[in-house]
Amino acid sequence: RTRCATTTDMVKEVIHQKLEIPTEAATISVADLGCAVGPNTFHSIQTVVDAMNAKIKRSSSHQVGAFEFQVFFNDQIGNDFNTLFESLPPNRQYFVAAVPGSFYSRLFPPNSIHYFNSSLALHWLSRAPSGLVNKGRVHCHGGGAEAVAAYGVQFRADIAAFLEARAVELVRGGLLVMLFVCRHEWMEPDAPRYDMWFAHIESILRELVAE
Numbered sequence: 631r632t633r634c635a636t637t638t639d640m641v642k643e644v645i646h647q648k649l650e651i652p653t654e655a656a657t658i659s660v661a662d663l664g665c666a667v668g669p670n671t672f673h674s675i676q677t678v679v680d681a682m683n684a685k686i687k688r689s690s691s692h693q694v695g696a697f698e699f700q701v702f703f704n705d706q707i708g709n710d711f712n713t714l715f716e717s718l719p720p721n722r723q724y725f726v727a728a729v730p731g732s733f734y735s736r737l738f739p740p741n742s743i744h745y746f747n748s749s750l751a752l753h754w755l756s757r758a759p760s761g762l763v764n765k766g767r768v769h770c771h772g773g774g775a776e777a778v779a780a781y782g783v784q785f786r787a788d789i790a791a792f793l794e795a796r797a798v799e800l801v802r803g804g805l806l807v808m809l810f811v812c813r814h815e816w817m818e819p820d821a822p823r824y825d826m827w828f829a830h831i832e833s834i835l836r837e838l839v840a841e
Contacts, residue, residue, distance in 0.1 A: 638677050641807060645681040649745065650803025651689065655696035658682060659743045660724070663733040664751025665703040667713045672722075674747055675701055679724055682745075699724035704737060706730065732756060734791045738799040745805050746796055752789065752810040759784040768835060769828040 652658070660678055665671040679699055686697060703714060707730040718726060729737050733748070734756045759780035767773055770781040796806050 637809060641674075641677055642681040642684075644805065644807065645678065645745075646685055649682070649685065649805050651682070651686060651697075652744075657698050657700050658745070659700045659702065660745045660747070661702040661704060661729070661738065661743050663704045663737075663746060663748040664754070665705050665709070665714065667710050668717045670749065671703060671714075672717075672719055674749055675724070676719070676722075678745060678747060683723075701726050702729045702738070702743075703727070704729040704731065704733060706732065734788050734795070736795045736798065740798050741801050743799050743804060744801050745807070746800065747807050749809045750811065752792065752808060755781070755784050756788050756791075757784070768832050771828045771832070 660675065662671050662675055679701075682697075682699070701724045703711070703726065705711075709730065711728045711730070715726070715728070731737055733751070759777075762777060762780040767777075770777040800806060
């Protein structure tokens with residue numbers, strides 16, 4: 631609960647300090663990359679929309695009610711968007727659309743999105759590291775130095791592709807906010823405090839496969 635509150639405060643602060651609101655009435659476009667089926671994506675988007683509205687109200691140069699919000703929910707083509715849209719907040723203050731496809735490639739026209747959000751999605755790679763034998767594992771946890779190095783190479787390639795795509799799509803003065811699992815450089819890749827939950831997920835998936 632404390633972590634979520636801190637993240638929310640950081641998002642509100644960066645929008646207040648850094649986001650450039652259009653000078654004239656316009657539609658503000660927001661995209662959540664890796665939305666899954668909710669409800670976390672709705673909480674994230676509501677925080678963003680509320681923060682933007684608060685900034686507009688505080689500005690003497692912007693007319694309250696002159697802006698509308700378009701939210702794009704993105705995830706892989708196989709995502710259950712029907713379930714996502716069936717649980718949309720009934721009193722939402724934004725229009726919605728689904729954008730299926732990998733966020734490691736272009737998803738939107740150039741200069742079209744004012745705010746990108748990606749929460750706990752970028753640790754999923756575009757594919758398994760090339761040439762790596764890490765049978766029975768979903769992560770580099772427990773795979774040794776070779777696995778850690780291979781996953782690192784793949785992540786660097788993926789995050790470069792992600793940032794290059796967003797650089798084209800983001801409007802000038804827009805924001806890209808990313809929240810994902812990290813570890814300190816001084817922590818070992820197999821540090822229990824960091825990777826324990828991956829080990830549990832891996833064990834559960836093995837049981838499901840066996841069944």
